[in-house]
Amino acid sequence: MKPGSRSISAKLMWMNVIVSATVLVLAVAAFFFYDAISFRENLILNLKTSAHIVGTNSVTALLFDDEQSAAATLEALGSSPDVVSATLVTNEGATFAEYRRSASVAATPIPPMAARRNDQEWVNGSQVLLAHRIIFQGKPVGTVYIAAELRE
Secondary structure, three states: OOOOOOOHHHHHHHHHHHHHHHHHHHHHHHHHHHHHHHHHHHHHHHHHHHHHHHHHHHHHHHHOOOHHHHHHHHHHHHHOOOEEEEEEEEOOOOEEEEEEOOOOOOOOOOOOOOOOOOEEEEEEOOEEEEEEEEEEOOEEEEEEEEEEEOOO
16 A cells, blocks of 8 residues: 555545535525525515505505604504614605604605505615505505615
8 A cells, every 4th residue: 555545435434524514514505595585585574564554554644644643653663673764655755754763864765666566675785675555445545665674
């Protein structure tokens, strides 16, 4: 046997160690990416649920032009640690009521929604913006926008 040469069993053992380590690293990466994607999807689902609730509770405020009631409804979003800001917008595009987690938080961006869609979300890095069109008796009465942060 030449010096430095290894036996077949040693070579097989190292090959198994390398293959096992590679599979383990790939499995950990797959779990990490799955967790990140499912976290984002769950956050969007929770935001949609919150937007539906806020929209349903804001119909009367929009119909009777009660900005205080609408602001109080948006304040309920403060219990969600992910929500940064929210805005209730009339059909004409005017801001009706706002919620901001703190004074340093910028106003909620208000991009136009696609026609014939009642829910739409935009994801930009760690920021999520969700829009929900508020429908009452088959007619749109306003839109609620909720901005949130993706953080775990």
